[in-house]
Amino acid sequence: xxxxxxxxxxxxxxxxxxxxxxxxxxxxxxxxxxxxxxxxxxxxxxxxxxxxxxxxxxxxxxxxxxxxxxxxxxxxxxxxxxxxxxxxxxxxxxxxxxxxxxxxxxxxxxxxxxxxxxxxxxxxxxxxxxxxxxxxxxxxxxxxxxxxxxxxxxxxxxxxxxxxxxxxxxxxxxxxxxxxxxxxxxxxxxxxxxxxxxxxxxxxxxxxxxxxxxxxxxxxxxxxxxxxxxxxxxxxxxxxxxxxxxxxxxxxxxxxxxxxx
Amino acid sequence: xxxxxxxxxxxxxxxxxxxxxxxxxxxxxxxxxxxxxxxxxxxxxxxxxxxxxxxxxxxxxxxxxxxxxxxxxxxxxxxxxxxxxxxxxxxxxxxxxxxxxxxxxxxxxxxxxxxxxxxxxxxxxxxxxxxxxxxxxxxxxxxxxxxxxxxxxxxxxxxxxxxxxxxxxxxxxxxxxxxxxxxxxxxxxxxxxxxxxxxxxxxxxxxxxxxxxxxxxxxxxxxxxxxxxxxxxxxxxxxxxxxxxxxxxxxxxxxxxxxxx
Numbered sequence: 001x002x003x004x005x006x007x008x009x010x011x012x013x014x015x016x017x018x019x020x021x022x023x024x025x026x027x028x029x030x031x032x033x034x035x036x037x038x039x040x041x042x043x044x045x046x047x048x049x050x051x052x053x054x055x056x057x058x059x060x061x062x063x064x065x066x067x068x069x070x071x072x073x074x075x076x077x078x079x080x081x082x083x084x085x086x087x088x089x090x091x092x093x094x095x096x097x098x099x100x101x102x103x104x105x106x107x108x109x110x111x112x113x114x115x116x117x118x119x120x121x122x123x124x125x126x127x128x129x130x131x132x133x134x135x136x137x138x139x140x141x142x143x144x145x146x147x148x149x150x151x152x153x154x155x156x157x158x159x160x161x162x163x164x165x166x167x168x169x170x171x172x173x174x175x176x177x178x179x180x181x182x183x184x185x186x187x188x189x190x191x192x193x194x195x196x197x198x199x200x201x202x203x204x205x206x207x208x209x210x211x212x213x214x215x216x217x218x219x220x221x222x223x224x225x226x227x228x229x230x231x232x233x234x235x236x237x238x239x240x241x242x243x244x245x246x247x248x249x250x251x252x253x254x255x256x257x258x259x260x261x
Numbered sequence: 262x263x264x265x266x267x268x269x270x271x272x273x274x275x276x277x278x279x280x281x282x283x284x285x286x287x288x289x290x291x292x293x294x295x296x297x298x299x300x301x302x303x304x305x306x307x308x309x310x311x312x313x314x315x316x317x318x319x320x321x322x323x324x325x326x327x328x329x330x331x332x333x334x335x336x337x338x339x340x341x342x343x344x345x346x347x348x349x350x351x352x353x354x355x356x357x358x359x360x361x362x363x364x365x366x367x368x369x370x371x372x373x374x375x376x377x378x379x380x381x382x383x384x385x386x387x388x389x390x391x392x393x394x395x396x397x398x399x400x401x402x403x404x405x406x407x408x409x410x411x412x413x414x415x416x417x418x419x420x421x422x423x424x425x426x427x428x429x430x431x432x433x434x435x436x437x438x439x440x441x442x443x444x445x446x447x448x449x450x451x452x453x454x455x456x457x458x459x460x461x462x463x464x465x466x467x468x469x470x471x472x473x474x475x476x477x478x479x480x481x482x483x484x485x486x487x488x489x490x491x492x493x494x495x496x497x498x499x500x501x502x503x504x505x506x507x508x509x510x511x512x513x514x515x516x517x518x519x520x521x522x
Contacts (some may be wrong), residue, residue, distance in 0.1 A: 128389065132510075132511060135504050135508060136511050141501025162508075169502060240402030241403065242399060243426075249393075
């Protein structure tokens with residue numbers, strides 16, 4: 001399909017530009033039901049994954065314009081001036097391509113969904129950590145990640161950047177963790193916590209599993225009590241040196257690769 | 262030792278303030294042979310580790326002033342106005358305490374030094390990744406980390422923040438990796454690379470080791486050819502999902518915890 005530029009926007013105070021800029025805030029993402037995807041690699045992945053792209057924004061300087069193949073003729077293509085790209089971008093040197101992508105409907109809680117390995121985020125805050133954990137979950141062959149209430153938002157720009165396209169590979173869900181934990185229980189799948197307590201077991205002494213949930217807690221405060229009470233087993237990574245703890249994304253990586261069959 | 266405020270600085274254009282601000286640049290850190298440590302937790306650790314602290318900077322709002330116990334009477338204590346703290350800080354909401362710490366002399370290459378497990382950074386760029394890797398190396402019981410030429414600097418503010426004090430627990434060295442690699446060879450310690458090639462072995466099939474070097478390569482380009490040629494074995498982490506790769510700090514964490522005895 002030949003790509004045609006449908007429109008050119010030069011001014012940062014254009015009304016459409018203002019609406020896109022608002023998508024940096026979660027409230028607006030929920031309202032407009034869209035998020036901004038930035039960079040050629042990710043936009044390409046979104047197209048290949050048949051995501052619903054509303055608009056493609058391209059600066060005149062964008063280098064790979066000849067490589068773009070529109071997968072859907074309804075995608076509007078708008079040329080934007082570099083100043084607009086700068087304002088939309090999450091990085092100091094934007095690549096010159098953005099997609100406005102529709103947010104897909106959240107999956108409802110359902111025990112039929114929870115087969116495989118799942119990562120559950122219990123109020124994890126740092127968007128870089130969260131995005132990295134999603135990317136690692138993808139690499140470790142996990143089925144999905146559940147963003148518990150109080151965790152950073154799936155479509156926050158820094159989360160999206162760190163996920164590196166893994167949102168197109170595995171299921172991402174947000175909401176209250178408790179009903180999901182109950183779904184794992186209904187299937188008798190183990191629920192591993194990651195809080196050091198007197199009953200915690202070293203992470204490399206519990207075998208490998210095909211179906212399970214792993215809960216990672218908040219960077220400073222760990223897991224919420226109400227979730228901890230629901231686990232079948234708490235795991236810890238023995239610290240050999242003098243560091244007080246591990247970065248949560250590193251800890252999650254070590255646990256995911258160790259636990260998954 | 263009772264703490265006394267030796268001086269109060271109110272203006273951001275004060276000459277001393279200017280010198281401290283310059284320490285954000287590596288060139289100046291080398292010239293002045295100092296770096297800025299920020300936050301109460303880290304400053305406390307530096308004192309406990311008997312680091313040479315030249316100056317302690319405290320804002321009037323700093324909450325834990327009663328907890329400060331000077332370990333050395335030569336430490337100059339300066340009260341700085343919050344606006345100065347803002348300019349020195351690497352974070353949007355500074356905690357109100359900084360230490361100007363002397364950079365210790367670099368260790369010379371010496372085979373007698375390379376016992377234990379060592380992490381070697383081959384042009385790793387992202388300061389957050391690097392700091393996290395140092396923290397993880399500490400947690401995994403490593404002896405030290407060697408920052409190869411072209412890697413971010415040990416005392417860059419974002420590296421320092423992510424290390425979370427691990428610079429006081431393990432050895433940190435910077436310089437050309439080759440002579441260090443030769444030192445490991447002289448002791449017949451294995452040198453593990455982390456580049457996927459046809460001879461690479463899965464990381465969990467090479468046993469656990471007491472003395473070894475693990476080299477992690479650049480985020481985008483991997484290891485330099487000249488270092489790759491020096492490895493005794495290349496390891497890879499099998500990717501089960503559709504992510505193209507792992508974040509380098511996560512990969513390093515998985516490898517360090519798997520390889521170290």
